[in-house]
Amino acid sequence: MSLGLPRPAAARYLGLSPALLQHTTSVMNRSLHQGRKNHEYGQILLRLADLVSRLDAPIDYHRRRQDPRAAGLPASDWAELADTVRTHTSTPYHGPAWWSPIRHLAASTVLWTHLTHGELELAPALQTSAGREEPERLLREARWIQAPGHQDRVRQHLRDRLLAYAAQLAQDIDSPHRERMFL
Numbered sequence: 001m002s003l004g005l006p007r008p009a010a011a012r013y014l015g016l017s018p019a020l021l022q023h024t025t026s027v028m029n030r031s032l033h034q035g036r037k038n039h040e041y042g043q044i045l046l047r048l049a050d051l052v053s054r055l056d057a058p059i060d061y062h063r064r065r066q067d068p069r070a071a072g073l074p075a076s077d078w079a080e081l082a083d084t085v086r087t088h089t090s091t092p093y094h095g096p097a098w099w100s101p102i103r104h105l106a107a108s109t110v111l112w113t114h115l116t117h118g119e120l121e122l123a124p125a126l127q128t129s130a131g132r133e134e135p136e137r138l139l140r141e142a143r144w145i146q147a148p149g150h151q152d153r154v155r156q157h158l159r160d161r162l163l164a165y166a167a168q169l170a171q172d173i174d175s176p177h178r179e180r181m182f183l
Contacts, residue, residue, distance in 0.1 A: 016122075059174065061116050067173045070115045071124040072108035073165075081107070081165065085157045098154070105131050106141035107162055113146070114166040115173070120146075 011021040064070050073081070082099045109123040120142050125131045131138050145159050 020122075061118075064170065064173050065116045065118070069169055069173065070112055073104065073111050073162075075104070077165070078104045078107065081158070081161050084161055085154060089154045089157050101130055102134055102138055103141055105138050106145055107158065109138065109142040110145050110159075110162055111166050111169070113142070114163060115170055 007021060007025065008018070011018070016024075078099075086099075105125040105128060108125040109120055112118065112123045112125065113120055120139055123142075126135055126138065145155055145162065148159065149156075
């Protein structure tokens, strides 16, 4: 909305559905009309604006959402990631079956969420046939991978490697855009 867009246009820009826009608007309005929360919300917005103003260049999350590389982890990269994690955490109960397609989709969901700062529930992986078949399992596994310090060694290594992959991908997606911003 900092672009001066009306809420529906801003929601489309952010990839939010009309139903989600309606829900967030009603939650926001309800929260703002409850006592001191209005003042607290204003203070949070001021702190956020101050933080954003100190950044070198804004992150174009819309660009990241539109980039096809953000939508999912390619199978070859998933296999390489799995091999790297297995090498560092050789535990017998994490054999090939542990690295199932649903975990691949969960990793893709975490990747998309990290790159776009979107909600897990909006990740493109949920729109795949496997994601539609087992959405609760996919989201549970994605949350488990995403939660720092609350998982076993294999998930911790997977998370670390996945976030390093995401950081490199974010840099690749953002680099051409950042150069054009400052020309």
